[in-house]
Each structure stands twice: as structure tokens, then as C-alpha cells.
Amino acid sequence: MSGRLFLSPPHMTGNEQRYIAEVFESNYIAPLGPMVTRFEQAICDYTQAPYALGTSSGTAALHLALRVSGIGEGDIVLASSFTFIGSVAAILYQRATPWFIDAEMASWNLSPELLEAAIARSPKPPKALIVTHLYGQCADMARITEICRRHGIIVIEDAAESLGATLDGVHTGIWGDFGIYSFNGNKILSTSGGGMLVAKNGEAIKKAMFYATQAKEPTPWYEHKELGYNYRMSNVLAAIGVAQMEVLSERVAQRRQIFEWYREALGEIDEITFMPELPGAHGNRWLTTLTFGHTDPERVRTALEAQDIESRPLWKPMHLQPLFAGADAVTDGASEQLFLRGLCLPSGTQMGREDVLRVSDIVRGAVV
Template sequence: MNKRLFLSAPHMSGNELKYIEKVFESNYIAPLGEYVNKFEESIVTYTGTQNALAVTSGTAAIHLALRVLGIGEEDEVLASTFTFIGSINAIIYQNAIPVFLDSDKSTWNICPNLLEDYLITCDKKPKALIITHLYGMSSDIQKISDICKEYGVYLIEDAAESLGATLNGKHTGTFGDFGVYSFNGNKILTTSGGGMLVSDNKEWIEKAKFYSTQAKEPFIHYEHEEYGYNYRMSNVLAAIGVAQMEVIEDRIAKKREIFSWYKEFLGGIEECEFMPELENSRGNRWLTALTFNKTSYEKIMKLLDKANVESRPLWKPMHLQPLFNSSKSFLNGTSEELFKKGLCLASSTTMQKDDVKMICDIIKENLEK
């Protein structure tokens, strides 16, 4: 049997161990050090944001953003329903109330028209919107940003999956009040675990840094007027991140090449529809995702697993999760339809064209006629 093909396996650049050795030589293992600063600087340079804060996870970054913006008990926060729960858990941490918005078919991300309709008709104005750039593909973020500004709603971009994705040349994560990136083990860039909070507002990032380091006041002893968190990234993980950032464009190019191979082998088949890419955008194609019009995705997933290939259903919408049975939702049916039909295919950057062809052959042989 072939070696297992994972959905999105870590792919080291070659310099990670060298930089980790330098960290050990310095003995600045944790919590901070030279490579934390370097990693933050690399994100600032690459994305064009003004300020960056390295933290323990993308969820921690979202949590800090909400705290800095003063969002708390009984405040409503709009969010993508078609997303990973990490985007939503941070709302719960602040005792705020999530309100879920559905997707549009042209991006699979939040529908701008639904957003505006909700803001026009809602009885209580939400404090913020957390929008997810799904599977590394940009949402219609400029339009969404304009709507948020018009109605006085803070915008937090969950760009956990979309580092390197752009719309009109501008990076996802840099349109809103805050942007968030994730470096979890399966992301396009990984530090094994970690995240980054970015913003053009330096004062906000400084406040987030304060909260992320246990809210310690500037005294030699430990003085606390507010509560905080242990959310800062270690120097060891940041060293991995610095090395990974050196090859980010190579990784994006390979992800997009893998997508092009899938499209070459399956693109002419009416039964298969790939996640669309918004005009004037460049997605990082973190995962190649598609829907089947007739064939059960579960059937394909089982057959791929038998061939030692990992795949995964699209995100189950948050409004369908038992945890959020009583939450408000503004829906059009798109996310439910995508969940019923969709699958994420193996997209690791170590894969070759023959790997993709093998996967596509299995899919083609088992499509419903």
C-alpha cells in the first residue's frame, strides 16, 4: 500500500532546526526572545500590516481582539456559520452572543447581501463581525469591510486558513480592524501550534500584548489591575515560524499547482464543482475542496481511506451544531447544501501529480452515473 497521503501535512523548509539550535544556544527558550520579534516582523513585512503579535493559537488571537474591542456579556457578534468552531469559541469566552450568517455560492464565504440585510433589519446592532476566509480563499472582503464601516461594526478577519491569500493585491487579514492567522500543524505554514494577531492600530496591539502576558503592570514586582492570559508564543516555536516564512510563496505555489492538477483531472466532469475563486483574488488553496452533485461524499471518503488517502467533509455549519441550537441565524441554505455535498481532498505540499491522478481515478471510477 502507498504511504498515507494526508490532508495537509507539515512541510519543513530546512532551516527550522538551525534556528531552533540558535534559540537553545541563547537559552531564551520561553516565553519570548529574538525569534518572536523576527517572526512578528516577517508577518508585518509580508502582509503589509502595521503591527503583529505572536500568540499561542488563532483562537487566542481572536479572543484578544474581542477583549481589546471591549466586547463582553450580552453583546452580539456576527460570525460565519460555515467555519471551524475556534472562530466561535472566543465569542463564548467573552460571554457574548454569536449570531450566524450564511454563505454565498460565489465564494462559499459570508454573503455580503445577507450581512447588509441583517444590519438593516436587526433590533440590536452587533458589536463585531468575525469573518472566516474559508479554505484559504478570500471572501468578498472589501465589500464586507465597507458594510461594516457604514454600520459601525468592528471587523475581525479569521484568516487562519488564508495566509498569503489576496484580493486586489491586498492580503486577507489586513482589511479589518484585526486580522488573525493560525500556524496549527495542518496550516500552510506551521509552528506546530501558534497564531498571530495583526492590526494597523498600534495601541490595540499593545493592549493585546498586555493581556497576553497576564496583564502585568510595568513594575519590577507582579502588580495586576486587570486579569490577563498566558497567550504569548515561545521563542522555540517562533524560530520554526521564521524558517517557514522563508518559503511561504513556494508553499502557496505548490498548493495552487495541486489544485490545478485536480482541476485537470476532474474539471471537465459536471458531477464535480470546485470551490470558486473570487475575481481579482488569489487564494492560497490551502485545501482543494469540491462538491458532488449526485455522489455521496461519504462513499468517496471511504474509498479514499481504503487507498490510504485522507479526506474530510466540509465544515458542518455552526447553526447545525448542538451547542448552538438556540442561537440566532440568518440563513439562505448555502452552507447546509455545501456540507451535504462537499469534501476536502488531500493537498499536502509534498504530493506529486501522480498522487493526485491516483486520487482522481478513484473518484472518477465511483461517481454516480
């Protein structure tokens, strides 16, 4: 690839422009329309989710899941700490109280053991859990869902980064009561913006649709008894999503191939450890991520940047963010170490082996 090598740029090579042209010809360019319905159905067909709702973003989908679940002021919502702010911002939207849970080193995702500890320490029963599937890799959902069901906790999966990933043959996003996907510009499936809420309960999706369309009552005029939001997906963006779904399996295979190329090039270096994959899991490897034993990741990042190659530190844990100063958290230091020692490497599906080798040579040269 020529020019700057980005971390995870969009990849448009299929029927995107054809389907967008159909939208313009139909004049359905506002939210809602046939392409939105088609995109929702494509997600259901691919993941086996019973119901789906296209939204303006993954964060909007998370907010709707919390709202439909009855989460409100003072309720405790457990959440992965090692994640992006969009995973947990909606907790504050509902004036609920976040309680953060650290990662386990076996998956870099939420620790089932610490989940049990958080539930035991909570001053009142937690209402819900938002669990993130980080960097396209599956959390230990069999254990996590068993724990939550035993305690009557609603499970919301943040599968924003993990569309196409499976654990024991089951897609991320449909293990719990709700799941969300993101189609932001850097995701494995990109519509430039947008998200999807999936659920097992059709009535819950129907209520989420009501809230997502300004909570308008079924009258000829605009009547509102409840607060709603402008959270529906554009028909134009959905057209891009329909085209992207046609090549999603290919994109997952490409990301996994890129990871294998990195592992072949760097795997023998004792200093480097790649993000692990749980037994029975098939992650989408949205980003290839690794940690260093002694080398400062910033040294590697700046070496790559000097060659016009984008890389990025791993997520700074939510319990270390100034916004959440004083928030409750059950931690054992895992996510803090990952943040201090880790880096995300370029993983876009337009990369070839020569691009991976170029990045790997710079990484190798920066290792001390």
C-alpha cells in the first residue's frame, strides 16, 4: 500500500455504490427505508440474532438496551473496565452507577472471577452487565452468562469490535439478553457511522424502536408521553452496510490472515506476546494487538509514526479515567499492565503481506 498506513481504514470494494444509487433513485435518503430493513435482516441471518434494530451508532444501541431494561438513576451497572468510553457512557446517560471489572489475562476481556467478586461486594443487586468483546476477541460468555443468570443480571454485549467472531459456534452479541454492533469508520464492517441493537425479545426491540424514533405516539400529530431520541439509522448508510455484509466473512478471514503474518514475523521474539484467543473462540482479529516485556510501547509507536504508519496504545482502563474518578471497581492490575505494555498494529484488510513485513521490521528494530 502506498501513502500513510492507517490502523484500520474502511474497505469499500463491492456493491456499496450500486446500493447507494438505488437509495437515491428511490429518494429514501432519510432515516428508515427498505435498506435499513434489509440490513437488519442481513445481520439476523448472519448472526442468528432473532431481532435487530439499526441505530445511529453503537453507543445509541447501548443506551437503548439500558433504557429498555429499565435501568435508571442509582441502579448499579457492572461493566468491563478495559474498553472504549462508548462502551460505558450510556450508563451515565441513564444516571446509573458504573461498577468496573478488570480483565483476565486469558482473554484480555472481563474476568468471570472478578465478576463474582463484584456481585458479592455490591451494596445492592446489580441490574445489568455491559461486557465488551475487545479487539474482536470473545469474552468467556459461557461463564459470564451463567453467573449473571444465577443473580438475575441483564447481560448486554458490547460487540462493537467483534462482528463475525464466535465462541463455541455462537456469535458474539447473541449470548446475552442484548447485543450491539458498531459500524464506525474503522470497524471491520463500516457504514461510516451507525450501529445495530440485537435481542432475543421482540417486544424489547419494538420498545427500543419506539424510543429511537422520538417516542412518538401512534397519532396523526406528534404526541409524546415519554422521552425519546433521534437514534435511527439512515437508509443511505444502511445501503453501505448491506454491501459490506456480502463480504464480511471474507473480511474476517483477511484480518485473521494479517494476524498470522504478524505472528510469523514477530512470534519468535520473547519480548512480544500477542492477544490470546480462548479455546473454542474464533475472533475476527479486528486489530492485531500485542504487549512488550521490557520495551516501552511508545518507543515502538513513535518509530512506526516516523515512517508514516499509524499504531495506537491499548485502551486506558475506565477505572483510571478522570471522568470516573471515585467509581467503584474490582481490579487486580491486569488492564493497567496491558495499557502500559501494549500496542495495536495496522490491520486493515487492504494490507498485503509486504505491508505486514514492513511494519514488523520496524517493530523488530525498536525492540530493546
